[in-house]
Amino acid sequence: MPSSRRIVMILAILITPLMCVSCDRTKYAATCEVDTAPTTQASEAERARVRNLVQDIGADHPAPTATIPPGHPPMPSAEPPAAVKPLVFAAPAEWQRQRVSNPMRIDQYLLPRAEGDDEDGEMAVFFFAGASGSIDDNVRRWSGQFTTADGQPIGDDAVHRETLEVGGRNVALVDIAGQYHPMAMLTGHPSPAPKSGQHMLAAIVDTPAGRMVFKAVGPDATIEHHRAAVMRMLESLTDQ
Numbered sequence: 001m002p003s004s005r006r007i008v009m010i011l012a013i014l015i016t017p018l019m020c021v022s023c024d025r026t027k028y029a030a031t032c033e034v035d036t037a038p039t040t041q042a043s044e045a046e047r048a049r050v051r052n053l054v055q056d057i058g059a060d061h062p063a064p065t066a067t068i069p070p071g072h073p074p075m076p077s078a079e080p081p082a083a084v085k086p087l088v089f090a091a092p093a094e095w096q097r098q099r100v101s102n103p104m105r106i107d108q109y110l111l112p113r114a115e116g117d118d119e120d121g122e123m124a125v126f127f128f129a130g131a132s133g134s135i136d137d138n139v140r141r142w143s144g145q146f147t148t149a150d151g152q153p154i155g156d157d158a159v160h161r162e163t164l165e166v167g168g169r170n171v172a173l174v175d176i177a178g179q180y181h182p183m184a185m186l187t188g189h190p191s192p193a194p195k196s197g198q199h200m201l202a203a204i205v206d207t208p209a210g211r212m213v214f215k216a217v218g219p220d221a222t223i224e225h226h227r228a229a230v231m232r233m234l235e236s237l238t239d240q
Contacts, residue, residue, distance in 0.1 A: 046136065086127035086212055087205070088237040092229040095123065111218055114225040120227060121218020129210040135172050138213070142200060146178035149196060154178045167235040172204040199223040203234055212237075 086106060090098065096108040104126060111121035130137075139161060146154045160175040180198035184191045201223050203214040216223055216230060 003105075030117070051153065085209060087207060087237045087240075088208075089233050091233060095126070095226075100124075111216060111219060111222060111226045113219065117219040117222045119219060119222075121216055121222040123214065123216045123226075123230075126213040127210055128213070132211050132213075135204055138202075138204060139174055142174065142202060142215075143176055145181050146176050146198070146200070147181065148192070149179055151179070166231065167237055169205055169207075169237060171234055174200070174202040174204070176200045176202075180217065182215040182217075201227060201230060203230070205234070205237065 016097050031110050083164070091107075091109060095111060098108045098110055100106070100108045100126075105124050106127050107125035109123040111123055113120045133141075139159065143154060143159050146158065148154060154176070158176060164171050164173055177199045179194050179196045180200070181194045182192040197220055198217065199220045199222075201216045205212045206212075214234070216226065
C-alpha cells in the first residue's frame with residue numbers, strides 16, 4: 001500500500017473516536033437542557049381564598065377536649081410544682097460568711113471567738129429536700145461525736161433537747177457539750193484531732209419544702225456568747 005494512503009487511514013482511525021465523543025457530549029447537553037421558564041405565581045385573591053377555607057374548616061371541627069369519665073378520681077394538675085427552696089434568714093452582722101467547706105452545706109459562717117477562747121466557732125447551715133432521718137436519729141449521731149475528756153461516751157446529762165416555737169415555727173433545739181470529734185469534710189480524708197471543751201448548739205426546722213438544720217460548734221464560751229444571735233436568726237426565718 002502506498003505510504004500516502006497508509007497515512008490517510010491512520011488519521012481516520014485517530015479522528016473518528018474524537019468525533020463520536022463530541023457528538024455524545026452534544027446529545028447529552030441537549031437532553032439535559034433546563035427549563036428556565038418562570039413559574040406561575042398564585043394571585044393574592046387565590047391565597048386569601050385558601051386562608052378563609054382553612055379557617056372555616058377549623059371552626060366546623062374544633063379541637064377535642066379531654067374529659068374525665070364519671071366516677072374517675074380527679075387527675076393531678078399538669079402545672080409543674082413550685083421550686084423547692086429553703087427558708088431565708090437574716091444572719092447576725094458580726095458573723096463572717098465563708099465559702100462552704102462541704103458540698104452538703106448551703107451556707108457557712110465564722111463565729112468570732114469569745115474573750116479567753118483560743119479559736120472561733122462555726123455555724124453550718126443545711127437543707128434537705130428529701131428524707132434526712134428522724135430528729136432522734138440526728139441527735140444520736142451528733143452526740144456520738146462527743147466524748148468525755150478521757151474518751152468515754154457522754155452521758156444523758158451532756159445532751160439537752162427541747163422543742164420551741166420560734167417565729168411561729170416548731171424548732172427542735174439541741175445542746176451537746178464535751179470533747180468534740182469532728183468528722184472528715186471529704187470522704188477519704190483523715191478526721192481532725194479531737195477538741196476538748198467544745199459545745200454544739202443545733203436547731204432543726206421542718207417545713208413543707210424540706211428540713212433545715214443549723215449547727216453551731218465551737219468553744220463553750222464562744223457558743224454561749226452567740227446563743228442569743230442564733231435565736232434571733234431563727235426568729236427571722238421566712239419563706240420569702
